[in-house]
Amino acid sequence: MKNPQKNVREAALDILEAVDQQRSYSNLLLNSFIEKNHIKGPDTALLTEMVYGTIQRKMTLDYYLAPFIKKKLDHWVRNLLRLSLYQLVYLDRIPDRAVIHEAVEIAKRRGHQGIAGLVNGVLRSIQRKGIPSLESIPDPAERLAIETSHPIWLVKRWISQFGFEKTKEMCKTNLQAPVQTARVNELKISREQLLDLLEKEGLIANPSPIIPISVRAVKGNLARSEYYKRGYFTIQDESSMLAAYALDVSPQQKVLDACAAPGGKTAHIAERLENTGEVIALDLHEHKVKLIKEQANRLGLQNITVQVLDSRQANKFFPEQSFDRVLVDAPCSGLGVLRRKPDIKYAKTVEDIYSLKKVQINILHATAKLVKKGGVLVYSTCTVDREENVDSAEKFLEDHPDFEPYPLKLPRPISALANGYYVQIMPQDFGSDGFFISSFKKR
Known part of the structure; x- marks a missing residue:
């Protein structure tokens, strides 16, 4: 019988290779691999730790490896060394000899005796001499x-x-593991009732100190709960929950969610409307629109209509002034979610930021026409870059004199961070994602 930890390390190497070679997203790959291979319990935690940790610390690991590598390596060999060094430097619970032994065995299976010897030599040299100091930079x-x-x-x-x-x-x-958080569906249950039910399932969660309808996981995966399937809650980051608060909706209103997939914010808006009115959710991709429908069905929401549409064309499809509220949670560089998607930081360029800003401005321009007089438009992103955030908000106001800044309606203590009509949340503020929200009212 194979040692399960050996399988986990080989799996980690496969995922690292796919992320690098195929530009696959680490979070999606990891989840599908865990499901397909029925990996459970401690092995899931170890696989997650090794994959995310190695990606998160890639530049540091390469700096540590550099003095010990004298020639060009095959891609998978470098990833194997990164993975092994991550365990040696950052994981206390795995003995060094086990890490080195497994690395050599994987090198033999994937390559040949020469590669195995090289891997063994590099790791033993590091073990003997220690890693180079960062102070020399x-x-x-x-x-x-x-x-x-x-x-x-x-x-x-x-x-x-x-x-x-x-x-x-x-x-x-950004190097710390994110806490799993969930938004309670108050149409079905209260936060206190949900916490009791989760505890009976052996899952432990605490009330969020910043969002009145959020819980933070302490033990166990909330997405595996029976009550998730029953639609009692949605897995969502706390910063992301703020967009629906900022819309300041009332029952019976008509709301457009212009960039809606996978549907967490759409569902939150629908819940805040108390299952009345209508939320029209748009996305560019058919398969993503399907995810929004699935969310609505699971949560028992009947006030959501989904549509495949490029939101830059929304003003050609809907009559002017047809919505009380519009949310533009725009495509962005994602630099606020690097704890969840660490591979993003190596792929993005400054050019991406400027090209995304053009898309953001175009979506805002198209959807602004759809807001009723006295209605509210909220612009949000999951990034921290000023160009995509404050600069885009200011540009919108400059280009649209028919709109004025509208003070953000957010729960405390987040409201204390707001600068009137906008707020920039940093990952270190509350332990949630980096996120930007701004709010405008049509005169």
């Missing part, structure tokens, strides 16, 4: 970039926008 920005595995262009950009200390705090927070 003279430039503070470059040292921070290597220490926290964030591209140097991004670290310098953040330092210019937020200052060194705030950037350092954010980069360090």
